[in-house]
Amino acid sequence: MRTDSKALYLILIAGFFAILGSTMSKSPTLPLYAQSIGLGKGEIGLVAAASTVTGIFVNFASGLLSDVYGRKRLLKMSGFVFLSAPLMYFLAGDALTLALVRVYYGVATAIFVPVSFALVSDLYPEGKGTFMGFLSSSTLVGRALAPVLAGSIIYFLGFSLVFVLCSLTGLVVFALTFRFPETGGELKRFEFTFSGELLLIGLLDAAVYMAYQGIETFLPLFYYLQDKAWLSGLILTVEIAIMAVVKPYAGYLSDRIGRTKPIVAGMTMVGLAMFMLALSDSLPLVVLGAVVFSVGASISEASTKPLATEVSKLRGTALGFLESVKDIGQALGPVLIGFLGFRTGFLFVGVFGLGALAVFLLRANRGFSRGINR
Template sequence: MRRVKTGSRTLYIILIAGFFAILGSTMSKSPTLPLYAQSLGLGKGEIGLVAAASTVTGIFMNFASGLLSDVYGRRKLLKMAGFVFLSAPLLYFLTDNALSLALVRVYYGVATAIFVPVSFALVSDLYPDRKGTFMGFLSSSTLVGRALAPVLAGSIIYFLGFSVVFVLCSLTGLVVFALTFRFPETGEELKRFEFTFSGELLLIGLLDAAVYMAYQGIETFLPLFYYLQDKAWLSGLILTVEIAIMAVVKPYVGYLSDRVGRIKPILAGMTMVGLAMFVFALSDSLSLVVLGAVLFSVGASISEASTKPLATEVSRLRGTALGFLESIKDIGQALGPVLIGFLGLRTGFAFIGVFGILSLGLFLFARPGRKSLKK
């Protein structure tokens, strides 16, 4: 990889791009997508399939985009993502049925599937000695965009309608597209396509899958706890606090992982995630639900702030490694609500907690060099 001059200005550009990328993409789906689909006359089953379209895209595209960035460079791929962020929202105007809306969601999903792993790989390339810290800042910038998007989109829909939301999403994409031209070029580490499977990378991916099983399970089923039913504002507030905690904590725990190594934070974070799931499974009061949400958000932040940097350290192909990690994460995110839906709230959350602890145990005892906690 060729060396490039970097400074705080480059980091700020990446953080701003990350904020607008996730702000626009989240505004297009939360709460816009189900409401817009309903306005087109789609049923609940069709709405569910349309909503899943972009997630399924991510499962396949994350890995491919990371690999392509190792071959053709990060900036080229990020420019492509920026163009999709710009153009995809405008295609909503052409939709009039479930199939056309699903195709737009698949196309939109390509943007996020490229941007997330490749932008993190870019940060890892530019700041190898502080990658945990600065990956934490990038994650926080995207979380801020994710937190603001539903309130902003919902208010615009209420007062001005869907069209203004779609135009605004396109404008945020224009900002991202313009900023990608300011990104330095890194990557281009492969002359041809190749990927050597890494068992350690799969173990790291299982940890992220467990975290996002839990995250999507909480987001989906929190409003259905009996003491939160008919209190949508309260469940929304808890979820907002959860995201806010992650946004604040991630840079600090990223810095911590740069100082003490990746394994100790992963051990602490995944233990907290597992305990949080058992709290949700056994909860019989609002105070326990709040405790579980806080415990999960802190634990997830600690773990994820170390898993991403660690993935770039166990593979020389940083883009491919992060893309693979995102694909495994998306599988977990898709499975979380399904498992809880079939098993029930108590059994489902407990199952995810057990899965998280078992994944941690497998990671600690099956990974190469497991005797050292400093790596």
């Protein structure tokens, strides 16, 4: 147990630095740097999407590879990319090269996230919800601190120091991966059977991240916040802080009462929050919607990840598949809300989430996985 506890601390520290560095490289760094080298708004949008598109394909592949070759080997690879990718910004002078840097950087996160969660699931099979929640919280703390830190460095010292600092955080991650325990590697050959159960769980996370990215993108454009940039930033920071606090407790709860009840409660809150945002006619209702979403998303996601490892014997592959479906939802959220408008768009996301929950419950009532209804 002592070894496992030490391993957990190493993984949590690595998770913090991995997401701190990767987020610093893009928020607010990426659009500002792209503008400084002469890119237009359309080119900036395409460059920003590059790493997300990478994740859609690499998440699943990295999870499967970790089941074949082991978690440690894949995490070492991600650590090397975290270390080397920021330095490549110095070589980027146009939209194509900057997009290629973002694609390469996206590989690091797409490997690290599903494989690190799979590693935690391997080490703590009886408390995976709780400890996955701690890992989520460590990454969220890094995500929350990154924009303030990167923005301040850019303002006072310029872009170069940000890229160097991102590389140093990658060096920490790379060094820590050498001390991770070796798990996974139980497959002797590549095999994956498509699972409708995993797809349903993935759709739940996709709905959550449709909502999350929609809120993050459009919250500053709500009428009540258009002249209050500081307040929209504060709301988004509070949203992340709530998630960081709630996830370990929600994971602990799911370990004790099963995965289904927290998913039902969480997704219901996510749907309710979307309706609040769609129908909001005052600032307090917008704030309340963001808060309700944060709590609901935390409760649901704290159960979907461990559940994915319980419906499939290939834990890395399952989590990689989940991340890929989630990334599709995250990419679609702002697009749908942008084209449909705030009211219709947020209503659509809310209905989609509740619809995915209804289908999930129909399948769950048939007992589609061991332990789901415990």
